[in-house]
Amino acid sequence: MTIRGLTILITRQREQSEELVWAIEQKGGRALVVPMIQIMPPESWDECDKALSQLATYDGIILTSTNAVDGFISRALTKGIGRSDVGRCVWYAVGKKTGERIEQSGGRVEFIPDDFSGAALAEELKRRSPVGKRFLLPRGDQGREEVKQNLEQAGAHVDAPIVYRNVAPSDVDRERLLDALTSGGIDVVTFASPSAARNFAAVVPTHMMPKTGGRPKVVALGSTTAEAIKDLGYQVDTVATEASVGGLLAAIEKATEQ
Numbered sequence: 001m002t003i004r005g006l007t008i009l010i011t012r013q014r015e016q017s018e019e020l021v022w023a024i025e026q027k028g029g030r031a032l033v034v035p036m037i038q039i040m041p042p043e044s045w046d047e048c049d050k051a052l053s054q055l056a057t058y059d060g061i062i063l064t065s066t067n068a069v070d071g072f073i074s075r076a077l078t079k080g081i082g083r084s085d086v087g088r089c090v091w092y093a094v095g096k097k098t099g100e101r102i103e104q105s106g107g108r109v110e111f112i113p114d115d116f117s118g119a120a121l122a123e124e125l126k127r128r129s130p131v132g133k134r135f136l137l138p139r140g141d142q143g144r145e146e147v148k149q150n151l152e153q154a155g156a157h158v159d160a161p162i163v164y165r166n167v168a169p170s171d172v173d174r175e176r177l178l179d180a181l182t183s184g185g186i187d188v189v190t191f192a193s194p195s196a197a198r199n200f201a202a203v204v205p206t207h208m209m210p211k212t213g214g215r216p217k218v219v220a221l222g223s224t225t226a227e228a229i230k231d232l233g234y235q236v237d238t239v240a241t242e243a244s245v246g247g248l249l250a251a252i253e254k255a256t257e258q
Contacts, residue, residue, distance in 0.1 A: 003024065003028065003252060004028030005028065006187040007031075007180075007187050008024050009177075009180065009190065011037075011189065011200055012192045012193070016066065021033065023249050024249070027253075034173050034176050036191075036195075036197075036203075037166050039166065040164065040165045040167050051138075052075065055076075055136075059135060060092055062092045063094070064094040065095075067140060068098075070101070070164075071163030090110050091107040091110060092111050093121075094112070094117065095243035096243050117224045118146045121147060126151070130151055131156065132155060132156070136160075141162050142198075143160075144194070169203070177200070177203055181204055182208075188219060192221040193221070194225050194228030197232055206234060217238075217256060217258070218237050219237060219252050220236050220239050225239075237255040238255040239251065
């Protein structure tokens with residue numbers, strides 16, 4: 001089955017959805033972008049600034065999302081750290097998009113796990129004998145602790161400053177989401193992060209999901225997001241195994257076949 005004539009709900013930020021919107025429309029589908037997250041600066045930059053002042057002392061910098069890259073690199077530039085300094089750091093990324101964003105900023109990514117999850121990255125770093133090493137993990141305020149905890153248990157020191165906050169969707173987006181779902185006009189819902197799924201659930205609890213004509217199919221980007229969706233009480237129909245537009249599109253098409 002193709003997605004021609006189907007409406008796909010995208011819950012990530014608009015500026016991060018342009019390629020997926022284009023790909024869906026090329027396939028004859030309709031993309032409806034209703035962001036379930038708003039990205040804001042942290043309440044304080046003190047922890048991040050302290051880490052930036054000793055950037056050369058870290059054995060590696062770990063970034064698990066493009067939002068973390070944007071927040072951290074933007075602050076680094078503000079504090080006078082240039083591309084040459086970025087280029088001297090050892091970078092680790094979860095997902096190809098995150099890796100690409102790092103490299104666009106002048107960094108060279110040492111490793112990206114095939115299973116784009118923090119747990120997979122932590123396991124790889126543990127295999128590289130992290131005892132006594134120092135890592136920097138710039139993250140969002142709702143980021144999971146698995147990477148930090150796993151590395152610290154393996155004997156590493158991890159600083160994890162907050163470089164962005166994930167806040168609830170705007171009232172306008174909340175209303176747009178409810179209108180779209182209650183009208184039964186959504187065929188597939190996509191989630192690219194656990195936080196988007198949590199914010200979605202706060203607006204649309206499981207008992208409010210449409211029942212007439214079948215519920216919307218649910219597509220998750222990565223195993224971590226899929227686990228979060230299931231914990232919230234929703235069924236996951238497919239999981240994108242590649243952090244790319246192509247991977248998400250393939251997962252959406254697979255979901256519509258079920």
